[in-house]
Amino acid sequence: METGNEVDVVTSPALRFGRELARSRAARDWSQVRLAKQMGYTNGYISLIERGKRALTFTFAVKADEVFGTGARFQELWRLYSNASLVEGFAEYVEAEARCRVLRTFQLGVVPSQFQTPAYASALAMAAARRGDITVAQAEARVAFLQNRQQIFRRPTAPLVHAVLDEGCIRRVVGGPEVMADQLAYLEALASSPQVVLQIAPFDLGERVPFRMPVVLLTLPDRSVLGYAESLARGYMERGRETVASWSKRYDLLLVESLSTVASLAMIRTAREELA
Secondary structure (H helix, E strand, O other): OOEOOEOOOOOOHHHHHHHHHHHHHHHOOOOHHHHHHHHOOOHHHHHHHHOOOOOOOHHHHHHHHHHHOOOOHHHHHHHHHHHOOOOEOHHHHHHHHHHOOEEEEEEOOOOOHHHOOHHHHHHHHHHHHHHOOOOHHHHHHHHHHHHHHHHHHOOOOOOEEEEEEEOHHHHOOOOOHHHHHHHHHHHHHHHOOOOEEEEEEOHHHHHHOOOOOOEEEEEOOOOOEEEEEEOOOEEEEEOOHHHHHHHHHHHHHHHHHOOOHHHHHHHHHHHHHHHO
16 A cells, blocks of 8 residues: 555556556646646546556656656656566666667567567567466557657667568568558668668578577677577576677678578568568
């Protein structure tokens, strides 16, 4: 239960956020209708947030801090909420990703999260919820978190992204033909960006693919390089120079073996047309 200004630490992160919003509102003797007008939302939306029944967004948290003058209180609660739906260790990676100057990634099976459309990301998250891996609320939080995370790739100082996708990423239909076709169209659009280099590692590379799991290499402002990989249970950051250097060497080999950017774009376009 709440005591003073403290929020119940045993409830879900969504309820923690909702209870703090309700507490702050009550402290000012505001109705949900008045708060809704102050924040630019409907009172029904405010009610759902206070009851922990609606997926939170970072934009909402920022607006709540602005309206109540609470510094970054609601933003911190949003981070707790968003991190609860993530693989252990991933939050540390996200902090490094937000600072990187160059991001190199190799992905197996699914499109890299940095390039996922909301519908594609939602299909993956909801599938995890149906398996019982996470709750529906956590699935919604994952999608909301991803959409906010992707903003760093749209800013003027966006990092250079070099992505190599195993052919399975564009062949495995996620979310149905329509969702997948839209995802492939989005990849085509991204490939035209000067900040994105996109290549496909075709199936016929076979055993020459130098990685057996997805990996990410981040080049930070000080030119240091970090590696990141995930198992089913957790993610981990790799800082060892020898290991990161080995991953970088393997990545360079992967670039040589993969299709050119022009051939990769042609394969993506063909896959999209086949769905249509």
